[in-house]
Amino acid sequence: MATGIELRALSKTYAGAAAPAVDGVDLTVAPGEVFFVLGPSGCGKSTLLRMIAGLVQPTAGAVRFADGAGAAQDVTGLAAERRGVGVVFQSYALWPGMSVERNVGFGLEVGGVPKREARRRVAEALAAVRMEGQGARRPGELSGGQQQRVALARALVVRPRVLLLDEPLSNLDGPLRAELRREVRRVCGESGLTAVYVTHDRQEALSTADRAAVMRSGRIEQVGTPRQLYRAPATRFVAEFLGQACLLEGEVDAADAQSGRLTVRTALGPLVAERAGLDRLRAGAPVTLCLRPEAVALTWGDADRPGGHGGHGGHGGWEGASRIAAVVESITYLGEMTRVGLRASAARGVEGVGGVGGKEGGVALCAALVHPAQEPAEGAQAQVWVRPSDVIVIPG
Numbered sequence: 001m002a003t004g005i006e007l008r009a010l011s012k013t014y015a016g017a018a019a020p021a022v023d024g025v026d027l028t029v030a031p032g033e034v035f036f037v038l039g040p041s042g043c044g045k046s047t048l049l050r051m052i053a054g055l056v057q058p059t060a061g062a063v064r065f066a067d068g069a070g071a072a073q074d075v076t077g078l079a080a081e082r083r084g085v086g087v088v089f090q091s092y093a094l095w096p097g098m099s100v101e102r103n104v105g106f107g108l109e110v111g112g113v114p115k116r117e118a119r120r121r122v123a124e125a126l127a128a129v130r131m132e133g134q135g136a137r138r139p140g141e142l143s144g145g146q147q148q149r150v151a152l153a154r155a156l157v158v159r160p161r162v163l164l165l166d167e168p169l170s171n172l173d174g175p176l177r178a179e180l181r182r183e184v185r186r187v188c189g190e191s192g193l194t195a196v197y198v199t200h201d202r203q204e205a206l207s208t209a210d211r212a213a214v215m216r217s218g219r220i221e222q223v224g225t226p227r228q229l230y231r232a233p234a235t236r237f238v239a240e241f242l243g244q245a246c247l248l249e250g251e252v253d254a255a256d257a258q259s260g261r262l263t264v265r266t267a268l269g270p271l272v273a274e275r276a277g278l279d280r281l282r283a284g285a286p287v288t289l290c291l292r293p294e295a296v297a298l299t300w301g302d303a304d305r306p307g308g309h310g311g312h313g314g315h316g317g318w319e320g321a322s323r324i325a326a327v328v329e330s331i332t333y334l335g336e337m338t339r340v341g342l343r344a345s346a347a348r349g350v351e352g353v354g355g356v357g358g359k360e361g362g363v364a365l366c367a368a369l370v371h372p373a374q375e376p377a378e379g380a381q382a383q384v385w386v387r388p389s390d391v392i393v394i395p396g
Ligand code: ADP
Pocket: 014, 015, 017, 021, 039, 040, 041, 042, 043, 044, 045, 046, 047, 048
């Protein structure tokens, strides 16, 4: 049975610090979940993880581990080595003079586990990270990715109830990172382990997490599945942290409770949005709209509807889509796609409604992704199309 983690009003203020590093965090991680803590550098992710590990003592609040049906165990005052956690850090911190086998088994040796059993468990842990047969080698003979596999084996060999990972792949490059994060998922799945994984890399979190918490200045801004966080960010911060976002301030003009559609007045004219729960927003309510580049379609010339390769996963047509007249401002070739920077050609002033992309009253900008073969020319007149279901609405 996997272990759940409960954090209750957990805070940490380091001695002499003006502000708390972690500020009243409440969080429940389900048994067996691969849970990510995502946020910019300095937001308190590592401190949060270290409090779960028992490496940093909280200033206030509680850490509980819940096994099975009984009441959760309060581990707040428990020493790190008695919590049953395995920790993997960014630096592998392997002993260069010891074999892989001894590096992995060192904790067992110190803990007095009998030699034969220790050897069996080390072999098992190395097999779990696909490093079987490599026990006699020295860390210096291994690649960075293999060294991190050894560090993962070392965390697994103690048979932890919880695996804690702090930016474990930051020293590795692209393809290897992707491979190793799949490995982390596989290992957790096969061992029924609960994992908390800290990163500042949104791609890592979006591609690997069951759920994630987005942190900002010591607090949790939102918790959700990758799709919830990306498609329905609760705040501007989450919207911008999770991906490219064009933010557009507006005011609800009309909300139709029946269709779930919402017309929002913006500096670029009215935009229609459609999402469950939106009918709770009343006319006059201030909102921020978020347009993602992949949700925006472009037409130019005499095309009167977006068409072509239309990779929108068969969400149907463009009836009811909002349309904005724009000018192509920049073209950035990305290989598989081209990013088209756009400026609204006629920013219709709406009283009381602010600017676009954070620039008060400034140039309206959003971006679209197109197939390189369908690249428009710089300066071309274009129409920007966005479906109601692709307009992300952030209250406030
Ligand atoms: P993150 O992991 O998101 O980069 P950290 O948890 O490392 O954030 O740091 C959060 C805040 O706490 C930062 O302002 C950092 O400078 C401070 N901090 C971290 N560790 C210590 C420490 N041991 N002593 C004092 N301040 C610390």
